[in-house]
Amino acid sequence: MRRALAAYARNPAALLGAVLVLMVLGMGLAAPLLFPQDPLGLAGRPLQWPGANPRFPLGTDPSGRDIMAQLFHGARVSLLIGFVATLVASAIGIAIGAVAGFYGGWVDTLLMRVTEAFQTLPNFLLLLVLVAVFGSHINTVTIAIGLVSWPPVARLTRAEFLTLRTREFVSAARVQGLGDIHLMLREVLPNALPPVIVYASVVMAVAILLESALAFLQLSDPNVPSWGNLIGLGRNVLRVEWYVSAIPGVAILLTILGVSLMGQGLNDALNPRITGK
Amino acid sequence: MRFLSLAAKRLAASLPTLLLILIGMFLLLQLAPGDTVDAMLAQMGGGDASIAADLRRFYGLDLSVPAQLGHYLWRLIRLDLGFSAIYGKPVATVILERLPATLSLMGASLSLAFSAGMALGVIAARRVNRWPDTLISTVGLIFYATPSFWFGLMAIVLFSVHLQWLPAGGFGDVAMGYTGWRAALDIAWHLVLPTITLGLIFLAIYLRIMRASMLEVLSLDFVRTARAKGLRETRIITRHVLRNALLPMVTLIGLQAGTMLGGAVVVESVFSLPGLGRLAYESVVQRDLNTLLGIVFVSALLVIAVNFCVDLLYARLDPRIGT
């Protein structure tokens, strides 16, 4: 573990990623302190350009709300959505992948058919339907994103389980008469987890992108200051007041960049085979 | 002949998946608030209860859910996708009208992502850890992290509004009345920005995979042998390395066909292209069940077809799988 950490610290790209993510995290944590007012409240005249009014360094949106305040509060929303959706997707994916890989046979066939069905359907289309059916409350949206993102996690977990389940230590544990649940959770899962954790960074990046795309189509929760909502609002005034869309887009870009770099750094740190090259 | 039987076998194997998707989607949409008649009334701007009841009877929405599902599947067996309530035409016609835009968009994006991703990946791998590699990898990461719809919007601001080089949207210019080659050229012109927008994120992914697998293959024994034999570097790359390094890329195309179609929903909406993705979005909003299921059916077929082609390609590329 320590060696992995050291390897991570030696990797400048990975460090940059960590810095970016920490920065976004800091923005989210500082938001209520720096902008105690409701970020969705009426702050001033709508569509003031950045810098035109010293009260609003990044200007105001079409509803007269402070873009800077929304940017800070939006950091919490994006990170939270990304984190929770990733948890949901990982939980489902690991459960399905573990059962399929551990038992094999018809269970595996059945579960993989379902996974295949989910992968055949464009995930964004499924997301649209889920939101149309269950509404666009932030909780619903987050869970829906998790629901459409699990199949790759399931495949990855299954592949790990398939190779690990025949290993000696598993057989040894089985001989001791330990139950399936114990074998899966205690013996196999800990060894299967590292690549899944690395992959979680991809899931998180995709989750943040999916929410912003939904918000862009005006299908996400309007009661939270999300970056995607701001981009969607800015679309109507794109030709002149393009900054409304541009600013939150940069924020999303940097966040995804940070998460991806961190994921890559973790991957390299945990797989010395590649780092050593 | 062997090709056809292989294709048929593959399709038969996919049938349960397809059925699962269609039934799942059908039942899911039953839970949505409002039906297609509500959407129609919204479009009409009003209508009393008798009109609504009349329309529901007309579109068979007054039947029970199992009966509706049964009717749908029975029609599907006879390859009839049904009638679109919102468009007032057979679903097959509606989809056929929208298919060209989506297919050309996806085809162009895929070609761009694949060729540019491959080229950049090769360059990066050959200059690994030197400045071209760093530059390419950084740019790739930025592409990967850019939300596609946002990139599209910013491209419109820059290239259409300010520089006025490229059209901001649409699929060709009707009023110009072009025909033949001019029309095709006009459409291609309109597709430049959407193609780049949709292709960028895939370009980033392919570039990353290509670089990694190039590095992997370059370190293998047979490359060293080839070098030792004194073969020229370019020849080694094209003849030996590329062929093997392409395998993971090809697999990826198959895996991402569905994702790409999902991305098309957003990109078509940004550039107001009359494609399948936007049709899907509209039919969800309009609760046009037949059209939505038709799109799901067609896109699933598309994904299955792409995967089939990928398998064929894979067999040709990989010497270990019999040719």
Add this chain to the structure above:
Amino acid sequence: MNRRETFLLAGSSLVALPAIAQETPRRGGVMTVHFATEQRILNPSLQASTGVYIVGGKIQEALVDLDAAGNPTPVLAESWESSPDGKTITFKLRAGVTWHDGKPFTSADVAFTAMEMWKKILNYGTTLQLYLTAVDTPDPLTAVFRYERPMPLGLLLRALPDLGYISPKHIYETGDIRQNPANTAPIGTGPFRFVQYERGQFIIAERNPNYWRPNLPYLDRVVWRVVGDRAAAAAQMEAGQILFSPYSALAISDLQRLGRDPRFEVTTRGNEGNARTNTLEFNFRNPILADIRVRQALAHALNIPFFIENFLGPFAKPGTGPIPSVSTDYYPAGMPQYPFDAARANRLLDEAGHRRGAGGARFSLRLHPAPWGEDISLFATFIQQSLSQVGVRVEIVRLDAAGWLRTIYNDHNFDLASGWHQYRSDPAVSTTVWYRSGSPVGAPWTNQWGWSDPTIDQIIDNAATELDVGRRRALYADFVRRAQTELPLWMPIEQIFVSVFNRRLRNVGNNPRWASSSWHDTWLAS
């Protein structure tokens, strides 16, 4: 375009102004029109909506239309008269009119359209013609409408420009009307003939050489371009690819920007007949909102003039009740109003027993804005922002069109809703259903508030069959007073649709429903 060019253009248009009066109409040219929402059908005898009129209104014609002053003027009907009891209305039809396929237009077409389409399928038509029992055709140029109850002639004539389009009987008499191919390829008597409809892209119509008005129309073609994205439509307007964008289909900021550009005219002229009001609908099933003091307080908490000035611009004004000020016949002045008064709103809420709790909040409400119209979503945000100032937390619930209609008007699962009420020439056509009790559950844009008031029901019923114009006006004043006192819903903003014209267009906006009208005299300067 740089500043100098703008200046030059502005100068030239000023010089050109006096010349317009003497200009002789130029023949030819293609008029390109912004078509924002695709339609299922294009036949205006089957669907009454602006999206249909903008196309179908050039291809098919109604019995009457409105003239520049807003009075009924003959089109397919040359004259009309009502019997003294108001139960029989006779139309004399125009001779020598032919359908686009060459067949003659006769009273049989009128009778068929009225009985099979207006009475059975046409939205708003089914309500208007509820008591129509038969249409007699004593000769090919006479159609006699027979009603079970008196039908005020003024009401019918005001409604017919929108709800009186005629379809050809010989095309529709066989088969299912709803699936007739002519629904998307209409055949009419109008100045333009349908050519082609390419979904998601365009619709084309060409000049009808056999049009009954001699030597008209001037234009060779009309092309409707399907552009769903507002920003894209504004761009095409600027590039000259679209010459006319109707019905406020551009973004508010673009309307204001194009309004300052001398190449365009941004105006409400020609839309006087198409007024709409923004609504705030209350659900009486929520005991908080059933209290009149709470409804009044919420109204007092909104600074409507501020909202209009900062968000909607010059094309909106504060509304005073369900009948908008453009309705010269029925608009009543001096009705109860709810001006912005936050102190009063706070006091009313306190009196109603909703004291501020922890964090200053009194209670929470869900607000369902309708998913169409940029102004509706801006207004929803403004309501959320304003009500939080008086301690009412508002959660905005976003739904698509089908979900919204179902949730509000069928499931009644809302606290506040906000959308548009479209005024259609006469309160009896479009407005009283928002207040009259007894609408079946699920009927959209009707009284589904869980509120019923025998007084207002009585006023509405009396006014609908009142033949005397003066007494009818008095009844509608009573109606508005009652509506504003009880406040089952509030209509605080009045808007008229905004049109954007390229200044090359001539004879535009010259009647109160111009975008829907036939454009037979419109021409394009070179």
